[in-house]
Amino acid sequence: MDALFLSRLQFAATTMFHFLFVPLTLGLSVLVAYMETKYARTGDETYLRMTKFWGKLFLINFAVGVVTGITLEFQFGTNWSRYSAYVGDIFGSLLAIEATVAFFLESTFIGIWIFGWKKLSKKAHATVMWLVAIGSNVSAVWILIANAWMQSPVGYTIRNGRAELVDFGAVISQPFAIVKFIHTVSSAYVLAAFFVMGISAYHLLKKHHIEFFTRSFRMALTFGLVFSFTVFILGDLNGVVVAHKQPTKLAAMESIWETQPAAPVYMFAWPDEKNAKNTIEIGAIPGALSLLAYHDYDHVVQGLREFPAEDRPPVLLTSMAFKGMVGLGCLFIVLTVVGWFKRKRLLESPGYLKIMMYAIPLPYLATQLGWLLTEVGRQPWIVYGLVRTEEAVSPVAGYQVAVSLLAFLLVYGLLGLAGFSLIAKYARKGPQIEDEDAAPADGSEGEQAQPA
Amino acid sequence: MDLQIIWFFLWGLLWAIFFMTDGFDMGIGSLYPFLGKSEQDKRLMINAMGPLWDGNQVWLITAGGVTFAAFPRVYAVMFSSLYSALLLILFALILRGVSFEFRNKLDEPRWHKVWDTCIFVGSTAPAVLFGVAFANIFQGIPIDREGIFHGTLLTLLNPYGLLGGVLFLVLFLQHGALWLSIKTEGELHERAKRTAALLWPVVLVTAVVFLVSSKFATRLYDNYIQQPALFAVVVVAVLALAAVRLFLFRGELFRAWFASALTIVSATFFGVIGLFPNLFPSSLNPRYHLTAFNASSSPLTLKIMLGVVLVFVPVVLAYQIWAYNKFRTKVNPEELGY
Numbered sequence: 001m002d003a004l005f006l007s008r009l010q011f012a013a014t015t016m017f018h019f020l021f022v023p024l025t026l027g028l029s030v031l032v033a034y035m036e037t038k039y040a041r042t043g044d045e046t047y048l049r050m051t052k053f054w055g056k057l058f059l060i061n062f063a064v065g066v067v068t069g070i071t072l073e074f075q076f077g078t079n080w081s082r083y084s085a086y087v088g089d090i091f092g093s094l095l096a097i098e099a100t101v102a103f104f105l106e107s108t109f110i111g112i113w114i115f116g117w118k119k120l121s122k123k124a125h126a127t128v129m130w131l132v133a134i135g136s137n138v139s140a141v142w143i144l145i146a147n148a149w150m151q152s153p154v155g156y157t158i159r160n161g162r163a164e165l166v167d168f169g170a171v172i173s174q175p176f177a178i179v180k181f182i183h184t185v186s187s188a189y190v191l192a193a194f195f196v197m198g199i200s201a202y203h204l205l206k207k208h209h210i211e212f213f214t215r216s217f218r219m220a221l222t223f224g225l226v227f228s229f230t231v232f233i234l235g236d237l238n239g240v241v242v243a244h245k246q247p248t249k250l251a252a253m254e255s256i257w258e259t260q261p262a263a264p265v266y267m268f269a270w271p272d273e274k275n276a277k278n279t280i281e282i283g284a285i286p287g288a289l290s291l292l293a294y295h296d297y298d299h300v301v302q303g304l305r306e307f308p309a310e311d312r313p314p315v316l317l318t319s320m321a322f323k324g325m326v327g328l329g330c331l332f333i334v335l336t337v338v339g340w341f342k343r344k345r346l347l348e349s350p351g352y353l354k355i356m357m358y359a360i361p362l363p364y365l366a367t368q369l370g371w372l373l374t375e376v377g378r379q380p381w382i383v384y385g386l387v388r389t390e391e392a393v394s395p396v397a398g399y400q401v402a403v404s405l406l407a408f409l410l411v412y413g414l415l416g417l418a419g420f421s422l423i424a425k426y427a428r429k430g431p432q433i434e435d436e437d438a439a440p441a442d443g444s445e446g447e448q449a450q451p452a
Numbered sequence: 453m454d455l456q457i458i459w460f461f462l463w464g465l466l467w468a469i470f471f472m473t474d475g476f477d478m479g480i481g482s483l484y485p486f487l488g489k490s491e492q493d494k495r496l497m498i499n500a501m502g503p504l505w506d507g508n509q510v511w512l513i514t515a516g517g518v519t520f521a522a523f524p525r526v527y528a529v530m531f532s533s534l535y536s537a538l539l540l541i542l543f544a545l546i547l548r549g550v551s552f553e554f555r556n557k558l559d560e561p562r563w564h565k566v567w568d569t570c571i572f573v574g575s576t577a578p579a580v581l582f583g584v585a586f587a588n589i590f591q592g593i594p595i596d597r598e599g600i601f602h603g604t605l606l607t608l609l610n611p612y613g614l615l616g617g618v619l620f621l622v623l624f625l626q627h628g629a630l631w632l633s634i635k636t637e638g639e640l641h642e643r644a645k646r647t648a649a650l651l652w653p654v655v656l657v658t659a660v661v662f663l664v665s666s667k668f669a670t671r672l673y674d675n676y677i678q679q680p681a682l683f684a685v686v687v688v689a690v691l692a693l694a695a696v697r698l699f700l701f702r703g704e705l706f707r708a709w710f711a712s713a714l715t716i717v718s719a720t721f722f723g724v725i726g727l728f729p730n731l732f733p734s735s736l737n738p739r740y741h742l743t744a745f746n747a748s749s750s751p752l753t754l755k756i757m758l759g760v761v762l763v764f765v766p767v768v769l770a771y772q773i774w775a776y777n778k779f780r781t782k783v784n785p786e787e788l789g790y
Contacts (some may be wrong), residue, residue: 066506067546073513077520077531078538081599088524089749093757096517100511100760104768108507112775115503115789119778162524164750199617394532395600404539411543415550422557 006401007079010408012375014071016368017412021065021419023212023367026140026185027192028058029133031223036126050216053431055113057423058332062110064419068412073099079401083382083392084160090155090171091146098142106135140188141181148177151374152245152385152432163386176245179237186231187370190332191363193224197339198360199427201353204346208430218343225336232329236292242303242377243293246384248311249377251304252318254289262287263301268323271315276305313379321372328366335359455754459522460744462730462761464724466518468717470511471582471620472627473772475716476709477505479628481548481575482621485568487632487647492785493640494568498552499788500635507772509545525599525747526731533593533601537585537608541578548574552790579624580617584608587616589668590723592735594786602736612669615755619662623716626696630709635783645700648708652697659693659719667751672726682725689718702737706780 032055053075073095076084084092109131155170156163165171200217203209250256255271255278256263267283290299303376304312335356342349358435380387480501488494520527531538547570555567591612594602626648633644663686666672676682692714699708727733731747734740748754 060557063550067549070549071515071542072508073516074531074538074542077516078535081528081531081532084520085525085528085599088520089526089753092517092520092522092527093749093753096514096521096757097760099514100764100768103513104507104510104764104772107510108768108772108775111503111506112778115499115779115787118787130455150697152758160749165753165756168752168756169575369565394535395598396526396532396535397667400535404535407543411546415546418554419550422554426557 003079003396003398003401004390006398006405007393009297010079010401010405011075013405014068014075014408014412017416018065018072019367019371020066020364020416021068022140023188023191024061025058025065026136026188027190027223028054028061028195029136030189031192031196031220032058033126033129034219035131036129040122040126046212046215049212049214049431052282053447054216055129056426057199059110059114059427060419060422064415066107068415071408077394078381079394079396080392083387083393086387086392087153087383088162090149090153090163090165092148093165094142094149094171098139098146102135102139102142104135106132109135110226112258114400116196137185141260144181144184145172145177147374148174148180151180151378152176152241153383153386161405163383176241179234179241183231183234183238184225184370186234186348187363187367189227190224190231191367193227193336194332194356194359194363194438196220196354198223198358201356202428203430205350205353205357207347210347212431214346217346221343223334224332225340228329228332228336232333235326235329239293240295246378247302248291248297248304248307248313249318249373251265251306252313252315252377253317253322253373255257255315256289256301256303257305258303259300259306260303261298261300263289263293263299264291265289269319271319273312276309311380313377318373318377321369321376325366325369325373328362328369332363382411391446455751455758456744457729457752458758459748460728461724462758463515463518463522463731464516465603466511467529468720470508470515470623470722471506472713472716473511474505475579475624476627476631477501477508478575478579479624479626480632481571481628482579482625483628483632483644483647485508485572487629487640487643487717488568489643490531491564494564495556495788495790496636496640496783496785497632498555498571498790499783500632502552502788502790504547504775505750507535509549512545518757518761522749522754523731523742523744523747524749526742529595529599529742530732531591533595533599534585534608537581538606541581544574544577544581546574548578551668556788556790572710578739579621581621583617584613585616586620586723588613590616590666590672590727591734592733593734594736595734595740596736599740599742612665615658615665616661618619619658619719622651622655622658623712623719626655627709627712627716630696630700630712631703634705634709634780637782645705648696648700652693652700654737655715656693659689663722672723675726685718685721685725689715689722692718 032051035047035054037052038044039051076091089147109128112120113125113132116128120128135254149171152174153163154174154213155165155167155366157166158164171177197217197220200213200220204217239250242253254263254265257277264286266278266281267285268280269278269282270280271277272279287297288369289301291297293299293301304315338352339356342352346353377386380388380390380394480497484494484497488497505763516527517528525620549575551567551570555564555571585608588610590610591610594607596602629644629648630653633641633648636644672732676686692711695709695711699705699711729744731744732742
């Protein structure tokens with residue numbers, strides 16, 4: 001069996017699975033820290049119960065995210081050893097910095113947060129959650145800098161038969177990295193916001209804990225509204241960076257085959273990769289791609305035919321992932337803007353609440369599509385323009401990878417099932433009185449009038 | 453001093469800290485089915501390591517990351533040649549990690565049983581496999597000039613490799629029993645103390661057999677014979693192990709645990725010093741050895757990483773020591789986090 005193909009599948013499966021849990025960790029850590037800060041400042045018990053309820057969901061999600069992240073730290077060595085040896089001088093140091101600077105912070109303080117309710121003052125305990133949130137988010141900075149380097153290698157020279165670092169500043173400050181970080185983290189915040197809004201909507205529809213879930217919904221709404229726009233604006237900038245650094249990805253995103261000025265965006269296009277053309281092209285908006293990618297209507301966009309077939313990424317997958325992601329991104333803006341106008345009368349908007357409840361999976365889909373676009377669109381390169389994916393694979397036997405891939409599918413499948421079922425179970429259950437600290441009885445709250 | 457030499461020993465230090473910290477988690481997890489007689493005992497055992505295990509585990513991630521950053525060829529060859537062994541360790545750690553969080557989320561005996569098994573296997577397997585892996589590295593791994601592995605998982609399960617596995621396991625069991633005795637009261641506390649006392653002679657015998665076998669199975673002693681002063685590390689290891697017995701006998705459990713930590717660190721350094729300058733020696737031909745000199749990153753990367761490590765590792769140590777200090781008191785059955 002082919003170790004290359006299986007390793008690619010395994011990497012895709014394990015990374016995408018890991019990223020089912022990462023965005024919620026990034027976003028919900030910030031929201032929970034904010035809730036707890038509100039509690040520490042005001043002493044309002046509802047904020048404490050919000051912290052505990054959303055914190056519990058956060059922790060189940062966090063556990064799966066952390067353990068599946070371990071795999072990624074080692075997978076470059078197990079399955080991509082030629083890549084690791086070739087670019088470790090740069091790429092390896094970014095991962096090591098991530099572990100030392102950020103992952104320790106996140107992992108050490110999460111333990112203190114779980115166990116420290118009685119050992120720390122209110123303020124100190126809230127600060128601990130901020131440290132967890134900072135750790136997670138700084139972790140994302142370094143991982144995305146590392147990924148940006150694979151998309152757009154800078155600050156290196158080829159020496160001693162490998163890529164060696166010459167300019168660390170260039171690696172950590174390139175626009176690709178900065179734009180990618182803000183775009184990715186914003187998308188994670190949107191996901192967390194939709195998660196909180198969706199679960200809150202479920203309970204508001206049942207008229208459970210109205211005060212509790214109205215407050216949660218509104219907090220998440222503000223968060224989601226801001227970051228739906230951020231993710232969109234940065235997505236646009238990301239396109240500009242891609243246009244400059246990765247012409248094949250840009251062309252594949254929009255299935256543009258011919259080099260042309262005023263390149264269009266198609267509402268729908270079905271690429272025929274063998275004959276290097278589109279079978280179906282519907283709704284061309286002339287100049288839209290040139291405008292989006294170069295902020296210049298007449299700018300020439302290179303078509304895929306410009307590049308030899310072996311240098312082109314899979315066009316269908318790249319373009320569909322792109323279109324799906326952008327469509328969902330627009331939808332998130334619409335949903336949060338609508339929500340903003342309904343925020344004071346949520347209970348009278350059951351239709352909207354229902355939509356928000358069913359919208360929970362959509363940001364998950366959008367973030368997965370985003371990564372598909374990023375990684376599939378980079379092919380056939382593992383480091384764009386520098387190392388091909390096929391040159392990067394480890395000299396391991398195919399059967400070894402086949403066995404580990406099957407094991408991953410099995411273990412991760414069960415883990416995902418267990419994790420999401422637990423999240424669903426506790427989400428449905430709603431806030432509970434966990435200890436004597438959470439003073440007001442739960443049931444009474446449902447009858448309370450919603451404050452204006 | 454040469455950057456590559458500094459990095460060689462930093463590499464060893466990070467592995468040593470990982471074994472010293474997560475070692476007691478793996479130990480408690482391995483003792484779990486034997487000492488956890490009742491549901492209450494089991495929960496106390498999980499909560500004894502609860503606040504700390506996650507931070508402890510990051511030392512592994514850092515050791516791996518630093519291998520990647522400072523010695524990319526070692527990272528590439530070590531993890532691809534030990535593919536199956538490493539993936540077994542990863543699966544084990546994955547299952548162990550989620551077990552702590554998942555186990556008490558459902559109140560069903562069958563659900564508990566699944567995660568109980570995962571805690572046991574997820575702790576014992578890595579403890580043994582890390583020992584097997586390091587003992588094999590001490591011996592040399594059948595890798596060729598290209599770093600391609602000529603063997604299978606079974607190649608690693610040779611007598612010396614297995615002995616390494618047993619040594620790591622018993623060291624971690626003792627370490628775990630001591631931490632458990634610090635964190636518990638009553639019946640469980642007594643059981644943990646008795647277990648530690650029972651394990652001590654086993655550790656001693658295994659360690660002696662391992663030290664003697666190393667003379668025949670490896671070239672670890674070459675460096676020591678050239679520089680007899682280095683035998684100080686072995687002396688420290690022996691004294692530390694003796695101190696475990698002494699403090700345990702006196703009921704000074706914290707000190708016993710520290711002595712056990714020192715035993716693990718000095719045992720790791722016994723191997724690391726013996727390996728120098730090899731990080732991943734080949735059993736086929738000495739010319740294929742991956743060393744601190746032929747497998748390292750560029751001087752610039754080594755310098756930047758040294759800066760990062762010198763600034764951040766002390767910070768990490770500071771907040772982790774603070775965390776240990778906060779959570780060294782007995783587990784309160786009224787406030788269980790897991």
